[in-house]
Amino acid sequence: MEKWVLYAIVSMAFAGFTSVIAKLGLAGISGDLGLAVRTCFVFAFVLMFAGAVVPIEQVRSLTPRNIGWLALSGVTTAGSWIFYYKAIKLGEVSTVALIDKGSVVVALVLAWLLLGESLTAAKLIGGAMMLGGLLVIARG
Numbered sequence: 001m002e003k004w005v006l007y008a009i010v011s012m013a014f015a016g017f018t019s020v021i022a023k024l025g026l027a028g029i030s031g032d033l034g035l036a037v038r039t040c041f042v043f044a045f046v047l048m049f050a051g052a053v054v055p056i057e058q059v060r061s062l063t064p065r066n067i068g069w070l071a072l073s074g075v076t077t078a079g080s081w082i083f084y085y086k087a088i089k090l091g092e093v094s095t096v097a098l099i100d101k102g103s104v105v106v107a108l109v110l111a112w113l114l115l116g117e118s119l120t121a122a123k124l125i126g127g128a129m130m131l132g133g134l135l136v137i138a139r140g
Helices: 003-025 031-053 056-060 064-090 093-100 103-115 121-139
Strands: none
Touching: 003 031, 003 064, 003 093, 031 064, 064 093, 093 121, 103 121
């Protein structure tokens, strides 16, 4: 198994735990406050992790282009998290998490349009099946 596949599987497992644990943490507070508290912990942990594993030469090699794209990614991440927390506060985590995974279809199309990644028959069929499943879940 390639290393990136293992990383993706570990990411999937953490993401699954994240939603359920977050819902437990939102008991008695708003989703907005919960998100703010969670984000502080994410920031601290990621900063410590980067301090431990990122060589200083890489920090020095950052360009304005890197910073701009990563800043935009941060803005879109914040938007995603804000609405995700609003959704899990009000809805069932299992349904919200499944609908949220529709982001795979968005990423598939954007990767094809903006990055020139291949759009194979398998990806199209899988994306269509995911979209169909999301419609079933959203209406159920």
